[in-house]
Amino acid sequence: MDIKHYNQKPVRNAKFITAPNVLKAKVGVGGLSDTILDRAQKLLENHTEDFRPLAEIYIKQMKEGIDAAKNLGQPTASEEHIARILFPCVQLKANGGMFHYPLITRIAERFVQFMEVVEKLDEETLEIAAAFHTTIKIVVASQIKGDGGEQGESLVEELNGACMRYFEKHKDEIATKG
Amino acid sequence: MGYNLQNIQVLLVEDNQPMMNLIKGILLSFGVGNVITALDGDEGFKEFCLFNPDLVITDWMMAPCDGLTLSRKIRTDPKSPNKYVPIILMTGFSEKQRVISARDEGVTEFLVKPFNTRDLYRRLYKIIEAPRQYVSTPEYFGPDRRRKRKDYYDGPKRRSTDIQGDDDMYSDANPGDIDGIDFR
Numbered sequence: 001m002d003i004k005h006y007n008q009k010p011v012r013n014a015k016f017i018t019a020p021n022v023l024k025a026k027v028g029v030g031g032l033s034d035t036i037l038d039r040a041q042k043l044l045e046n047h048t049e050d051f052r053p054l055a056e057i058y059i060k061q062m063k064e065g066i067d068a069a070k071n072l073g074q075p076t077a078s079e080e081h082i083a084r085i086l087f088p089c090v091q092l093k094a095n096g097g098m099f100h101y102p103l104i105t106r107i108a109e110r111f112v113q114f115m116e117v118v119e120k121l122d123e124e125t126l127e128i129a130a131a132f133h134t135t136i137k138i139v140v141a142s143q144i145k146g147d148g149g150e151q152g153e154s155l156v157e158e159l160n161g162a163c164m165r166y167f168e169k170h171k172d173e174i175a176t177k178g
Numbered sequence: 179m180g181y182n183l184q185n186i187q188v189l190l191v192e193d194n195q196p197m198m199n200l201i202k203g204i205l206l207s208f209g210v211g212n213v214i215t216a217l218d219g220d221e222g223f224k225e226f227c228l229f230n231p232d233l234v235i236t237d238w239m240m241a242p243c244d245g246l247t248l249s250r251k252i253r254t255d256p257k258s259p260n261k262y263v264p265i266i267l268m269t270g271f272s273e274k275q276r277v278i279s280a281r282d283e284g285v286t287e288f289l290v291k292p293f294n295t296r297d298l299y300r301r302l303y304k305i306i307e308a309p310r311q312y313v314s315t316p317e318y319f320g321p322d323r324r325r326k327r328k329d330y331y332d333g334p335k336r337r338s339t340d341i342q343g344d345d346d347m348y349s350d351a352n353p354g355d356i357d358g359i360d361f362r
Contacts, residue, residue: 009351016322017312019262023186023232024306030180032208032299040207041294047203049196087239095197097292108270116273132252 028172034112044098049101055140058095062133066126075122078155085129086115092136105149114163117174123171128162135159158159181210181306187229190215191236191248191326192223192268201235201268204295219243223251223258228353230259233305238269238280244281245269253284253319261319262312264305268293284320286310 039161065084069076089108098106109130118125135155138144167174188210192198195217214229216222220243222236234252236245236261253261267285271277277288287301297349310321 013315014275015313015314017262018310019312020304021309023264024309025185026185026232027180027181027306031303035179036180036208037295037299040204040299043203043207044200046293047200049200051196054194090270091194094268094291095194098197098200102292111271112273152210 016059033080049099050117051101052140052143054095055092055101055104056097058091059133059137059140060120061093062129066129066133069121070126075120077120081121084113086112086120089115089132100145101139102146103144103152103155104136106152107139107149107159109138110156110159110173116165117167123174124166128159128166131162132159180210184211186210186233187214187231189213189218189222189226189229189231189234189236191217191234191240191245193217193237193240197237197314199284201298204298205235208295208299212226219245219251221246222248223255226252226263227257227259231263233264233266235266235268238267246280246285247322249280249283249285264309266298266301276334281323282318282320284318286321 006071009086064084065081065086069081072081089111093105093108093112096102096108111129114128121129135158139148139152139155147153148155163170190198190201190205190206190213192201192215198215198217202215205213211281214225214231216225218240219236222234223243225231226234226248234248236248238245249265249267252258253264264286264288266287268289268291269276269280270291274291280288286305289297289301297324302332312320313322
């Protein structure tokens with residue numbers, strides 16, 4: 001008798017497969033040298049692709065998402081409405097840092113984290129979304145590359161402050177949900 | 179002696195043209211011989227069937243067909259020429275629940291944007307040197323989702339092929355690792 005599964009038939013019938021490691025057979029051993037990695041990193045740091053046309057598309061989409069939720073005239077937890085604001089912001093977060101705008105990544109990341117917690121759009125959350133949107137728009141329009149220095153720090157602090165005030169005001173509601 | 183990537187073919191699926199140019203440039207400077215490109219998951223799957231590349235690197239959020247759908251098609255569509263191909267999913271999301279949903283669609287590695295060249299290389303290295311087993315159940319087909327970092331050997335490295343200074347790849351001290359998906 002096979003005692004592996006006592007006297008029962010396994011329910012899940014998982015089959016484990018070791019696939020041939022084609023890549024390893026093709027590339028050999030030893031990894032990539034620091035010289036190659038440094039050269040690739042330089043390419044990333046010195047490229048001249050213009051981020052602004054792309055950023056403006058996402059900024060516009062984010063604004064349209066905010067306006068669409070506002071036009072409902074009532075709070076919503078609809079995934080579709082949240083996604084229309086959140087997804088362009090995720091794109092700004094993802095792309096900013098790779099196109100010399102790490103401040104956009106930092107600001108957009110704060111908004112993504114805010115939305116992951118509130119998961120609801122109402123007058124107050126939309127005001128916060130609008131504040132993030134306006135700030136990102138200013139950073140792009142003013143071409144504030146890099147971390148933005150003291151000005152960048154102060155913008156992030158302002159937005160963080162707005163989020164913290166929201167959480168403080170709604171702490172009972174958020175605690176219940178958690 | 180190092181990797182020779184000249185003989186490998188990578189499918190890069192990205193709807194954002196400047197980002198595609200950038201990643202393609204990085205791959206070429208790594209020495210990758212051929213980078214095939216596509217602008218969304220549908221086009222990506224067509225190219226995948228046509229060229230049967232050795233690796234797929236795809237963005238998540240694309241329209242009309244996103245990176246998760248592409249991953250699922252590669253793993254399960256009868257037309258797929260290689261359902262075992264490693265897939266790296268790139269995204270701006272890093273939240274646990276979203277990472278888990280990506281893992282459940284058969285993604286091999288997860289790469290959070292923005293990233294640097296060493297982040298990308300780390301995923302590539304892991305795919306080459308520590309490939310996952312595949313699991314086939316009635317509900318799921320894809321890389322084993324249960325791989326933990328403790329599976330790795332963490333003693334001293336003595337082989338000439340070991341990369342010095344890359345011990346952090348196998349460190350246990352990575353709170354971001356969910357069941358084998360590293361999303362640093």
